[in-house]
Amino acid sequence: MPTRREAVKRGTANRAHRRGRGAGGAGAAQAVAPYIGGVLNPTALWREFEARDERETYADLTYEQALRRFAALWAYAREVNPSIGEDWEEDIQADLAVARAINGLPPAA
Numbered sequence: 001m002p003t004r005r006e007a008v009k010r011g012t013a014n015r016a017h018r019r020g021r022g023a024g025g026a027g028a029a030q031a032v033a034p035y036i037g038g039v040l041n042p043t044a045l046w047r048e049f050e051a052r053d054e055r056e057t058y059a060d061l062t063y064e065q066a067l068r069r070f071a072a073l074w075a076y077a078r079e080v081n082p083s084i085g086e087d088w089e090e091d092i093q094a095d096l097a098v099a100r101a102i103n104g105l106p107p108a109a
Contacts, residue, residue: 096108
């Protein structure tokens with residue numbers, strides 16, 4: 001199954017954005033169809049696992065520890081992909097288009 005970003009990059013939503021038009025509607029929803037089935041409709045067992053995992057994994061984590069963990073992960077991500085985060089506003093546009101389509105909102109103007 002492709003990741004969300006791969007599905008969006010291949011899909012109509014991202015192509016429309018690159019042409020300078022807003023994305024959304026049926027085209028954007030179709031662009032992420034493989035992602036939706038696997039992630040947005042989890043089973044009850046999966047929801048239970050995620051809730052338990054989140055409670056147990058981060059229960060004893062202080063804000064400072066979480067911040068250090070985030071900084072270390074961000075540093076590693078920059079090593080793997082030095083251009084990550086350079087143009088976050090452009091990167092987030094595809095995510096926003098997908099969110100609007102999933103929630104039945106019109107494309108952004």
